[in-house]
Amino acid sequence: MIHNVRYLIREGIRSIWSNRTMSLASIGVLVSCLLLTGAAILFSMNISNAMEAVEGTNSVKIYMDKDLPVLASLKAGEEIKKLDNIKRCQFVSRDDAIENVMEMLGEKDSTLLKDMTGSDNPLPDAFQVSFKDLSKYKDTVAQILKIEGVSSVNDYSDIAAKLTNLHRLVTTVGFWIVLLLSLVSLFIISNTIRVTMFSRRLEISIMKSVGATNWFVRVPFVVEGILIGLISGAVGSLLLRLLYDKLTGTLTSITLFAPLAIGEIQWKITLLFLLAGSLFGALGGAISIGKYLKKEGGEIVDW
């Protein structure tokens, strides 16, 4: 049995190699399919994560009018604190704000902002406020907006709604694209294996003539499919890791948003990719040989 498995794998690698172009095409399409699936999964996980973060902070930022003097801002702050539903209210001066931004951008990019300090600072004073009772969110925000000097409150409920929509969009579009690509991969894999099958017509014919069961005839082609799938799974998860790291690297510096670290879920994704890949490969192999064997008992070619 172990001898047989080794033999089958060796034969599978050999036929993938001797049919390189088609095998490469199969692997390419399957990798793309897996990459898109992975991207959709990571994207949706990141959005969920962001949504949780937004909902979890239970705090809003209140921006004052642009050129309001600091004293007026602090006075408004006192009024905010007097409201019922306020748990905490922290003043963030415009100088602190610009400094925070510069810090987050890092040394290099912050030089862009170095002229924006002092009286040239474009940012307003602000308050970081958290609520006692989130369900009274809307009322409290309305009350805050009535206070003199308050310009705007950044509304997380709005962001949350946008995120939810984005999440839904990514999930549906992702689903259809992945479904379409899955069918394409199946088609290409089964055609790739059909090439092997025709190059092995004689062998299959001999197998049928000496009484090999269809199951036995099928195995090498399914193994070939699984190998294609495993290679695609490995390549796909590696590529996804590289791309994600690269992308989140640049994204972080642009959006100040902390993406999910892929490290924790890397092995899950790899496992998923290997499983999905080998499943598709096996299916592709089974489809192509199944069509071929459909005839009565299995044909013995040219006899």
Added chain:
Amino acid sequence: MGIRKYGEMELIDFQNVSKIYSNGTEALKNVNLHVDNGEFVFIVGSSGAGKSTFLKLITCEERPSEGEIVVGEQKLSQVKRGDVPYLRRKMGMVFQDFRLIQKMTVYENVAFAMHVIGASSRDIRRRVPYILGLVNLQEKADCHPRELSGGEQQRVGLARALINSPRLIIADEPTGNIDPALSFEIVDLLSEINKRGTTILMVTHEHSLVRHFARRVIEIHGGTVVADSCNWEARHDS
């Protein structure tokens, strides 16, 4: 025709068998015949007469349009698709074009037939050399088919057909691609195998063979059995 009796020794029984291919060709018409265990039968007839169709019906490669075929105790109409492989394990097939796998050695070609029906490596290692000895090819075990003469290649084909100890050998023009001189060698081997109890059905065009090995001869013409006798030569020479 019809000189043979029913008996316990019966291996193959055709009862009113007709075969019409899907394109309308009537390849066999109402064939009735019996072959007993241990017989050696030549099947002769012109090209397109229906000889191969006759053999294909026995191997379940094709199914009859009408009539019943019994092989051993088994009615072939009752053999399901999935059981065809197990039926074929009791038959050895030999083809005109040898059908050897070029990238495999002689040994591997023969072992392959055991391997694909799930024999253990131990059984394969024990049985293959024995069968290669039987067809006098021990020395060529590690050769590839292209290094062998036609006669030697067909002996490999014969070894492969024998490897799983079939009750029946089905040979469709096994000497068709071999020098006439070497054809006798192949039929000699088949005779030898027949002596050990294996039934042989062999299609051939070569009258010299049929004449030399005086055996039962079934002649098919236009899909019907026109002659079936042990003294076919006597009839044709006169």
